[in-house]
Amino acid sequence: MTNTPILILGGQGKTGRRVAEQLTSQQVPVRLASRSSEQRFDWYDDSTWSAAVAGVDTAYLAPPVGPTGLAQAGTFVKQAAAEGLRRVVLLSGRGVGAPGREFAVYQGSLDLENAVKVSGVDWTIVRPSWFAQNFSEDFLHEAVLAGQIRLPAGDGAEPWIDVNDVAEVMAAALLDTRHVGQGYSLSGPRTLTLTQVAAELSHAIGRPIGYVALEPEQFVAELVGYGAPQEDAESLRDLFAVIRNHRSEYTSDGVQQVLGRAPRDFSDWARTAARTGAWSA
Secondary structure (H helix, E strand, C coil): CCCCCEEEEEECCCHHHHHHHHHHHHCEEHHHHHHHCCEEEEEEEHHHHHHHHHHCCCEEECCCCCCCHHHHHHHHHHHHCCCCCCEEEEEECCCCCCCCCCHHHHHHHHHHHHHHHCCCCEEEEEEECCCCHCCCCHHHHHHHHCEEEEECCCCEEEEECCHHHHHHHHHHHHHHHCCEEEEEECCCCCCCHHHHHHHHHHHCCCCCCCCEEEEEHHHHHHHHHHHCCCHHHHHHHHHHHHHHCCCCCCCCCCHHHHHHCCCCCHHHHHHHHCCCCCCCC
């Protein structure tokens, strides 16, 4: 077992901390790097980049949301490769670069994927669907607690995935060279509309949760009103437009490909999250 740590960029995030847990459970050393970790790393401050990369040859990248952050991540990859990074596993988005599913909203992610591919590093790209944990951690957690999910997704459906499945795929990709040069699309086993999601959450939590279908610009205004940057709010609006336009109503078999098992169902995840206190007062 190598003593060289694997760098986890976004180590405090939904995927990063779970990838770190997966690796640590297998006695693989990790280096967590984020704005709040001991090893400080900021996508928007390139003076923090070299120290984070020093002495590592493999990294997990969970890039920021929005065109500016994605462009910064591409610049980072180029610099890190020049400074000795040799292996990257990248978190991207389902539908990025897929033939017949070219959406302008994905252009920044596609540019980042291409930057990784031409950087000279060995790469694996993992493209999951929307996370089930968005409803239990940060982004939509407060909305569920308030009993009302307000999103611009219309009546479109999405195959929401358990982030633990994503993290397990990421860990496998980081540790097994058979995944070099591969791209995997991941999803849950079935699609659900936001109305169905609200019903699943209501059943799991034991109290009514509703869904309000916002107009896209109303969604942006509400996010900005809560303090979100305009660019990030608009990027989320555009990502939800894929669901709203019924372009995400299909499943992907990446979990089965990498792990040899089916992904976890949303209802199973919701029951477990409720039982472990995700929405306790």
